[in-house]
Amino acid sequence: MVLANCRAQFTASDFDFIAKALSTQGTRHISLVELLSDPECRDEMLDHQALPKALLSREGQVGVSQQLYFYVLVRTVLRRQGIEDRELADYIAALLWQFSSTQRLHMPHEKLPHRFHYLVEMLEALSTASAAEAFVIRVHMGNYALFLSGMFRAWITRRQQRGAPDPSFYEEIGRSSFKTVATHKLAYQLELAQVYHQLADGFRDARLALNELAQTVWKPEEAPPFV
Incomplete structure (x- = not known):
């Protein structure tokens, strides 16, 4: 079954990418420990506008998981439609990730x-x-x-x-x-x-x-x- 579980499957490389992408945007320093241990901090950082831009760059598409890639981009377009629920974004991201396999x-x-x-x-x-x-x-x-x-x-x-x-x-x-x-x-x-x-x-x-x-x-x- 498709489950709303993309955020639970982020890799160490994903968290490293998030921390590095946000460190160049003038945000407060985000440690990997915070991203790994604090779900609220993680979700807040995942909503930062710098992440979709970074992911859509050539560099951003290397070394990140499909779960992170789809979650951030799905979350971004859903919010533009007025849909704020993170679980729904997680589910649709998991759907795209799984259905990328024929x-x-x-x-x-x-x-x-x-x-x-x-x-x-x-x-x-x-x-x-x-x-x-x-x-x-x-x-x-x-x-x-x-x-x-x-x-x-x-x-x-x-x-x-x-x-x-x-x-x-x-x-x-x-x-x-x-x-x-x-x-x-x-x-x-x-x-x-x-x-x-x-x-x-x-x-x-x-x-x-x-x-x-x-x-x-x-x-x-x-x-x-x-x-």
Whole structure:
């Protein structure tokens, strides 16, 4: 499952990068000890405007983890859409990190035999899925819809001209999928119920944030690398 756990997986090199990037911005001296031991300090520093600039520089893309890279950039574009929740930023960053692997994009869970390439295949699979499997598939549907409509909206629009689903289809699938899973007991066990609720209510804002991010780090006019 995609979990809101990017911040928990930062590496020593990530913290060193943060400390060095901020030391050149006239901020107070930040020690690695503070970043490692004080979550509030860490989150405050991760919101500094110098970090996305540093990460998007040629030097910043060397030696940092995907978790740090995606978290900082996702957090930045979400805040521009008025979305301040850090757990939601962490979740969407983890989504981009995991879906950068084609295998993970097509496989909802490592213990399920299903491999999907289209949302319609996921909808069909729900008819024979157990309750737990249906939860996993619906979460994957929401994630898949957000990833495609957020990072490859131009591609979706072009395919629409040939009879493929339009962007509103992806938004409806995403909203309804997250709304359904938000009240499932497994969502509470995974501590993701609130994240799913936010994605159900604010799917469009999250999608718009990813549209902006795609313009920066992707080539959104191109087809996804997995089709």
